Structure formats: C-alpha cells, structure tokens
Amino acid sequence: MDLVTFGEAMVRLTPPAFQRIEQAHSFDAYVGGGELNVAVGAARLGARSRWVSRLPDNALGRMIAGRAREQGVDAHIEWTADDRAGLYFAELGAAPRASSVLYDRAGSAMSMVALGSIDWASVFSGARWFHVSGITPALSASAAKVTTEALVAAKRAGLTVSYDLNYRSKLWSAERARAVQEPLMEYVDVLITTEEDTLVVFGIGAEAKDGYEHVDAESYAHVARALEKRFKFRAVAITLRENPRVLLNSWSAIVAADGKIHRAPRYEVEVVDRIGAGDAFSAGLIVSRLEKSGWEEAVRFATATSALKHSIPGDFCLVTRGEVERLLQGASLRVSR
Numbered sequence: 255m256d257l258v259t260f261g262e263a264m265v266r267l268t269p270p271a272f273q274r275i276e277q278a279h280s281f282d283a284y285v286g287g288g289e290l291n292v293a294v295g296a297a298r299l300g301a302r303s304r305w306v307s308r309l310p311d312n313a314l315g316r317m318i319a320g321r322a323r324e325q326g327v328d329a330h331i332e333w334t335a336d337d338r339a340g341l342y343f344a345e346l347g348a349a350p351r352a353s354s355v356l357y358d359r360a361g362s363a364m365s366m367v368a369l370g371s372i373d374w375a376s377v378f379s380g381a382r383w384f385h386v387s388g389i390t391p392a393l394s395a396s397a398a399k400v401t402t403e404a405l406v407a408a409k410r411a412g413l414t415v416s417y418d419l420n421y422r423s424k425l426w427s428a429e430r431a432r433a434v435q436e437p438l439m440e441y442v443d444v445l446i447t448t449e450e451d452t453l454v455v456f457g458i459g460a461e462a463k464d465g466y467e468h469v470d471a472e473s474y475a476h477v478a479r480a481l482e483k484r485f486k487f488r489a490v491a492i493t494l495r496e497n498p499r500v501l502l503n504s505w506s507a508i509v510a511a512d513g514k515i516h517r518a519p520r521y522e523v524e525v526v527d528r529i530g531a532g533d534a535f536s537a538g539l540i541v542s543r544l545e546k547s548g549w550e551e552a553v554r555f556a557t558a559t560s561a562l563k564h565s566i567p568g569d570f571c572l573v574t575r576g577e578v579e580r581l582l583q584g585a586s587l588r589v590s591r
Contacts, residue, residue: 255380256564257383258377264341266284282567288389299575305322312349320469330377332372369396386417444539449491516552533571
C-alpha cells in the first residue's frame with residue numbers, strides 16, 4: 255500500500271442543468287468526500303490507495319463503499335447498524351449566483367467514530383504516506399480525537415503525513431478550527447491549503463490581494479514561508495484560484511520547500527464542477543512525491559491534475575495519467591479523434 259487516507263464520504267445530490275434545489279424534480283447522485291477523493295485520484299494515477307472510514311450497513315453505505323472500490327481503492331470500513339450516511343446537496347451556480355452546498359450529515363456514522371476502534375498499526379502496515387483533512391476533526395469531538403490518534407500512529411509507523419486544512423464554515427467556527435488543529439500540526443510534514451484558509455484558521459494572510467478576481471502569487475509565497483517557519487513543515491502547498499466568473503477561473507499553485515518557492519503554470523479553466531479540485535491537487539502532489547519527483551515537478555503535475563478535474567462532474571477526478579501528461583506538454587483543445 256502506498257497511500258492511506260482517513261475521513262468521511264457522503265452521497266451528493268445535484269440538481270441537473272443548473273437548477274436550484276427547490277426547482278428540482280430529480281437529482282444527479284455522486285459519492286464524494288475529501289479524503290476519499292484523494293484516494294480515488296491517487297489510484298487513478300497509479301498509486302495503491304486505501305481509504306479508512308465508518309459507514310452504515312445499508313444501501314447508501316454500500317453505495318459509497320462500492321463507488322470507492324470501483325475506482326481501485328481499498329475501502330477499509332467499520333460497518334455499523336445504527337448510524338446514517340451523510341448527504342449533501344450541491345447547487346451549481348453561474349455568475350452572478352455562486353454555487354452552494356447544503357449539508358445533511360449530522361449524526362453520520364463517521365461522526366460517531368471512537369478511539370481504539372481502528373487498528374492503525376494494521377491499517378498503516380506497508381504504507382508510505384498518510385493523508386487527512388480538516389473536515390475529519392470538524393465532524394465531532396470524537397472524530398477529532400481519532401484524527402489525533404491516527405496522526406500519532408502514522409508518525410510512529412514512519413509515514414509521511416499530509417494535511418489539507420479544508421476549512422468548512424458550516425461545520426465549525428474559525429476559533430474552534432484553530433484550537434483543534436494547531437496542536438495537530440506537529441505531526442504534519444506537508445500542509446496543503448488555499449489562499450483563504452490560511453488566514454481564517456491560522457491568521458496568516460497575504461499582504462496583497464484584490465478580491466477573488468486577482469491573486470498575487472508572491473504574497474502567498476510569503477504566507478507559505480510563514481507557515482513553514484511557524485510549524486516546521488517539510489513543505490507547504492497553496493492552491494491559487496482567481497474566479498472573476500463562476501464558470502471561468504484561473505488555477506495555479508505554489509509549494510514552499512527546501513528553502514525555495516516552486517511555482518506551477520496558470521491554467522484557464524472552464525468550470526463544469528469545481529468540487530474536489532483541491533483533492534485532485536493533493537492526489538497529484540502525493541503520487542508525484544511517492545515517485546520521488548522533486549517539488550517543482552510535483553507541483554506542476556498536481557496543478558495539471560486538478561485543472562483537469564474542473565471539467566468533470568462529480569467529486570472524483572476521473573482522469574488518466576496520460577491526460578495529465580498531455581496537458582503538461584500543452585495539449586490541444588481540438589476534438590480527439
């Protein structure tokens with residue numbers, strides 16, 4: 255096993271054709287969740303991935319596990335008869351109406367995970383990398399404790415640990431997010447975050463920024479260095495999104511590592527579905543580093559992977575390695591025949 259991830263996955267329901275939820279008579283059903291999305295993306299790129307979670311032993315739980323396994327992920331599930339699967343509704347917008355998410359996940363099986371219920375030594379046996387995000391400790395006090403348990407076990411097992419801040423204001427306050435997550439950072443080697451979350455969670459923001467229409471990469475290089483210095487990370491990756499329109503964004507990233515700032519190209523992306531793009535970036539970065547690529551190559555590969563994700567409906571980054579490599583070489587947008 256190369257990669258282990260830990261977190262909740264849910265059933266996602268999206269009204270077709272940019273409808274509002276209240277208009278819908280049908281929904282497109284997907285499965286997704288931050289850490290599962292990373293495991294799927296990594297598996298699609300050639301890594302052996304395991305996803306650890308807790309699901310109800312019912313049709314929705316089996317649907318979630320089945321979608322993970324369809325993509326080649328080893329789903330390590332604690333099944334429960336009593337709890338529920340989380341749901342979320344994703345309403346896709348178009349300028350001037352932003353996309354939005356409505357959660358129905360309270361009391362989910364994953365939020366009830368308990369200390370000692372997962373055999374981490376067995377889960378991590380033979381693995382090289384562990385990934386988790388800030389969504390998991392946000393689910394409940396018990397999920398936060400198990401996140402700590404997992405991080406301690408991962409470091410004990412000698413794994414490289416990556417952590418995506420993934421701040422969700424609908425799950426917890428900024429103050430609570432900081433209080434819970436700052437102590438976790440001592441176990442983290444690679445922090446993955448966005449141009450927004452660093453300020454909200456750790457109070458470290460860019461000096462120069464003009465709204466969401468323009469992101470100053472050099473300012474975020476200072477943010478990355480500040481995070482690296484405060485928490486002694488091996489590397490800090492920050493994805494950079496400019497979204498002057500809901501359906502037309504610019505996408506890039508930087509990585510601070512080895513005393514340098516490594517920059518990816520900027521991609522102009524037409525947004526079919528941006529949910530999961532950050533997870534696709536994490537997957538690409540992890541796979542590239544597992545293959546011993548340098549940080550410059552890794553951030554370029556990760557950014558190309560996540561740029562492609564914007565074109566794919568649903569949470570999963572259903573791309574091939576060949577597609578990523580062609581984009582890195584300057585792929586044409588003409589029809590491939």
